[in-house]
Amino acid sequence: MEDKIRHVICPYCGCLCDDILIEMTGGEISGVENACTLGARKFLDDAGNRLKGPIMRKGGEWVDISYEEAIDYAVKVLSEADRPLLYGWSGCMTETQAIGAHLAELIGGIVDSTTSVCHxxxxxxxxxxxxxxxxxxxxxxxxxxxxxxxxxxxxxxxxxxxxxxxxxxxxxxxxxxxxxxxxxxxxxxxxxxxxxxxxxxxxxxxxxxxxxxxxxxxxxxxxxxxxxxxxxxxxxxxxxxxxxxxxxxxxxxxxxxxxxxxxxxxxxxxxxxxxxxxxxxxxxxxxxMRGHSNVYGSNEVFTWISGYPFAVDYSRGIAFYNPGETTAVDILARKEADAALIMSSDPGAHFPRVCSEHLARIPTILFDPYPSATTHLCTLQIPTAVNGIDAAGTAYRMDGIPIMTRRFMETGYPTDTKLMQEIYDRIRKVKEDA
Known part of the structure; x- marks a missing residue:
């Protein structure tokens, strides 16, 4: 049986094209109309390239673990870190970005988006x-x-x-x-x-x-x-x-x-x-010309919560903003971060070598549905649903217009919003019980 789903939002770039037609056959995406080559690939290559579940590096090898074990590890690493870095956020929904900003405040970390290396x-x-x-x-x-x-x-x-x-x-x-x-x-x-x-x-x-x-x-x-x-x-x-x-x-x-x-x-x-x-x-x-699908959203959300659009450092107990000092590249180049959470981005493919080397030395948790260059640097990778495909949420177009993306298929993957909320709630309980 073939279904056609109209007016789908493309989650690839900041254009957030809202006229995509998706053809579904047997519950899988079989065709894409109106999208550009990049957007079509985002849809068509989606299912085949995803990780099946969380993977963790143990003894130099990757082993499959459960989502519960992955959350346990993330809670332990982030709650015990002295200077954690929370970076990325440009490919997830604004609901997830808001939790990330609050989490950075809770653990006294730095929250930064890909904005610091583009716009x-x-x-x-x-x-x-x-x-x-x-x-x-x-x-x-x-x-x-x-x-x-x-x-x-x-x-x-x-x-x-x-x-x-x-x-x-x-x-x-x-x-x-x-x-x-x-x-x-x-x-x-x-x-x-x-x-x-x-x-x-x-x-x-x-x-x-x-x-x-x-x-x-x-x-x-x-x-x-x-x-x-x-x-x-x-x-x-x-x-x-x-x-x-x-x-x-x-x-x-x-x-x-x-x-x-x-x-x-x-x-x-x-x-x-x-x-x-x-x-x-x-x-x-x-x-x-904003690149990622929701990088503009990260600037909006971080500004609502902290007063600053990116590179926000909560280590002083208050929001502190000084690009060139509190941006992810500078934090990693100075080897200050002792733990990292990377959300929906690939710093391993774009950061200077010294930064990638430091990410490989510290506990690095990557939230990404697909293997990437950062996979080779991280300790744990957690695949999630993709905003605009099997997850729904808010994204900001490159001109600052918020658009609600749709979920048009069910894959069984948890959303990054759900996982981040669980991490936040558990760390908050740890802090309250301490």
Whole structure:
């Protein structure tokens, strides 16, 4: 028997596409429509690649254990740790993230999300100068000029162009595709650059210089600009500035190509101020291209609970926030953490070697349905249900809109919310009885 389930939320990236059609045959996913290649793989490869149950490293070998044994171990390790690190949180639901933040406070640990290695600089800049943003729906229906800066959107967020920008139908346009202009700024000619109206190729680390030059041109101070700025001819900068100034409604989307290069959050501050300059003449907004399905949610939840969006240290008994000191990479590089809980992320594939080596030396508990690079570093891995497939919960789209994901199949795996709640309750009882 074949069933078709419509309007499923894709749990892969920050676009959270809500028009996915899933074909089910015999209780298994047999087909996916409307999803991009990355999203389809998330659904189709799901069941075959999952761990069957918790696994624990004993004597250099992996052994299968029960969920009860896994929870016992997690409670013991986290309750006895002096400086535990709770990291990840970008692939789980906000309900789980809230428990994680409260758990960090309970045990005096550090709670940090993948934000600290991707769009942390974006948040630092927004804290300084604000965020002239809007929903993706506004961009889809109103924007006639789009900038993708340091973001290879076609490969990283394949449906962003078709749902919200270049290829999307718009309420206020007769022929949106022909009326829109797309500007791509990057250090190399990416696949996204192939579809650009104007491609601006800059030198590595030249983002701040180019943004400053564009701001000067918008302010009618183009005379101070040299003939070449970070590999970009002055004539092209003037042309790009004029395209931006003539836009009726523009949107700048930026990726980690600008947040994780020289200048870091100062690049983003300059980009926001560039948008502010344009808003003297017309209407522009700016938004980060958030990668994971619910990394934005972690920032929201941690801010509600602690007042800070990521890298929150509770070791003083109060929330303390100082990126560069309390972020996961810094904690691990200084070898401060004596235990780690990794939730729905893969630091083993992305962290510096010194951090991965330290994770391998300490008790590391990984919550992830699938084997990953971090599996080889951890002491215990606990597979859970996947938000948007066999678990339901709240996730935040990259523009800050909360969306309820659906559970459309039953696999028997417990949700990470349920397991984290049990860990929290048991550690709280241990603390109260002590």
């Amino acid at each position: 942390g600089p974006s948040i630092l800049a927004i804290q300084e100068v604000g965020h002239p943003g809007c929903t993706l729906g506004q961009v889809k229906n109103r924007a006639d000029t789009i900038i993708y800066w340091g973001s290879n959107t076609i490969e990283a967020h394949p449906r962003h162009l078709s749902r919200y920008t270049n290829y999307a139908d718009a309420y206020f346009f007769h022929n949106a595709f022909r009326e829109r202009k797309v500007i791509v700024v990057d250090v190399r000619k990416t696949v996204t650059a192939e579809i650009a109206t104007e491609f601006v190729q800059i030198d590595q680390g030249g983002d701040y210089h180019v943004l400053s030059a564009l701001r000067a041109i918008i302010r009618e101070r183009g005379g101070v600009i040299p003939d070449m700025v970070a590999g970009v001819p002055k004539a092209q900068l003037i042309r790009v500035a004029e395209i931006c100034r003539q836009a009726k409604f523009g949107a700048l989307f930026f990726g980690v190509g600008i947040t994780m290069t020289g200048g870091k959050y100062k690049n983003i501050r300059n980009a926001i101020e560039f948008i502010s300059e344009l808003n003297r003449y017309t209407k522009w907004t700016i938004s980060p």
